[in-house]
Amino acid sequence: MAELVQQENRLIFTEEMKKEYTILVPQMAPYHFNFFVSAFASEGYNAELLRTDDYDLIHEGMKYSHNDICVPAMLVIGQFIDAIKKRGIDAKKVALIITQTGGGCRASNYIALLRKALEKSGYPYVPVISLNASGFEKNPGFKVTPRLLHKLHDAMLFGDLLMTLVNQTRPYERYEGDTKRLLLEINDEMKAYFNHASLFSWRRQKRKSKDIIERFKALETDKTELKPKVGIVGEIYVKYSPLGNNHLEETLEKEGCEVVTPPLYDFFLYSFDSGIYDIVEYGGSWKKKQVLKLAIWYVEVRRNKLRKMLKNAGFEASVPYKKIKAMANGFISHGAHTGEGWLLTAEMVDLIEHGAPNIVCTQPFGCLPNHIAGKGMIKKLKKHYPKSNIVAIDYDTSASKINQLNRINLMVSNAKRQQMKD
Ligand code: SF4
Known part of the structure; x- marks a missing residue:
């Protein structure tokens, strides 16, 4: 023992x-x-x-x-x-x-x-x-180890890929449950995917990604009537975790929306970039700065290949990190990088500019940084983008689901009304 x-x-x-x-x-x-x-x-x-x-x-x-x-x-x-x-x-x-x-x-x-x-x-x-x-x-x-790190990198790419594909397919599936079945099937197959001894697995990752995209493309969908797109942003835990956000993705889909959730990898690139920012502004190791730059470059090279594959198959892909970063300009400083910091604001700008002006900004109780970069930015964004329809939802220890639902429903009905007008 x-x-x-x-x-x-x-x-x-x-x-x-x-x-x-x-x-x-x-x-x-x-x-x-x-x-x-x-x-x-x-x-x-x-x-x-x-x-x-x-x-x-x-x-x-x-x-x-x-x-x-x-x-x-x-x-x-x-x-x-x-x-x-x-x-x-x-x-x-x-x-x-x-x-x-x-x-x-x-x-x-x-x-x-x-x-x-x-x-x-x-x-x-x-x-x-x-x-x-x-x-x-x-x-x-x-x-x-470098190999585990690279496998975690692959895991992140696959997670973002599946999230994108599911969100763009499930609201339009012709046969209910098709997307879920395929997702479960792929999750099962992926258990074996990581069993390899090579340090890098570029070809393997590319092959599997292509296979996944093709299988999603093959699912029968009906897109004659497009649903309003609703973006989910906010503090990283409540943004992605169904436990943290009371199954927000499911709720929005039930309300007749197409969910757009920004990639998780952007948060990590933002964290690397924040390290670079601090070294440039306040001093620090030159070597660390180069390593962080290389990491961002490498991830973007891999993600660009995925973006191309997604677009070729008729899916929408996330914008490159550089562009996301530029979207914060004029709204919030890149020095605001505690919590989700400027990334949260930039994600809202990206969603608004790319067809998802309806946004749920998830706010956990006790989270100061995101009240500044999230809720605190809504007025400024509204002024710049009058058609933006952003609702901040609080998630606290005694969260009332009904209260959250009422606010979400109000945002969704505004989204549907606006879509009919456009
Ligand atoms: S303060 Fe906010 S961003 Fe920081 S850990 Fe807590 S919830 Fe997350």
Whole structure:
């Protein structure tokens, strides 16, 4: 049995634990995180994605963390503790993994909050692994090798690809359930996709992407009547997580809309770019700056190939990162990069300029940066784009679903009215 090893005031995830423990992964982005878990599994980790989506688990997060902390932290902590306490998991054989952004936002401190919550709830022996690209905390049993990193990159590309294809197909499918069936089929196949030993897998990724796009294209759709497009933006957790946003994507589709959710990869490129910004403005390592630049360039080269494939097959593709970045100009400074920062504003501009002036801006309780870059920008955007139809929806600890729904419905009826006029 793996021994508990304490170092620098924290439990280390050891090599023995890698063999014996299951790593629990919180669900944030359903299209992507399945693939992350498959990528971990292909590198020898027993990883399990937490699929619980009962909003009541937030109470576990509230019980063991400060009530001033933002809602996404409470949900993530709540989901972990709920899993250990109530889902029949052997607490002595699990570790938790959480991302650490390293920026100025509270997301950098979730790990400390989580450890404190585990202690308070009676599980001080559960190790917590930090997933980060900055080398913050090291664990002998968990290493982000170049191959794992590249597999996570592929997982991100596939997640964004599937999200785009599903959103553009499901509202128009001729036979109900076709898109869901295909999505499940592909998710299943992808478990094996990551089982390879090569460092790069460009051809493999290209082949699989082409196959996925063709299969979506082959689904029968009826686009004689186009539905109003509604964009989802906001703080990263509530934007993508059905647990965080009360299944917003599903709600909007039921209300007769086509959902447009910006790619998750943009957030990571924005984070790299924010690192460059800080080095340029305040000084820092030249080498780090070059690495960050190279990372953005590399991801964009891969994404451009996907964009081309999508367009050739008649789907819409996201705009290049450079263009998204330029869209913030005149609205918000690129120096505003805490939380989603300027990216949130730029995404709203992009949606408005590309046929989705109807937007739900998801706002978690306790999130200052996004109240500035999201809700705080709506008036300015409205002035510049009078036809924009943006609604800010608050997600808090005692969120009233009815209240959220009423506001969403009002935005949707405005969207439908405007579409009839145009
Ligand atoms: S962006 Fe907002 S919700 Fe997310 S960690 Fe920061 S403060 Fe919390």
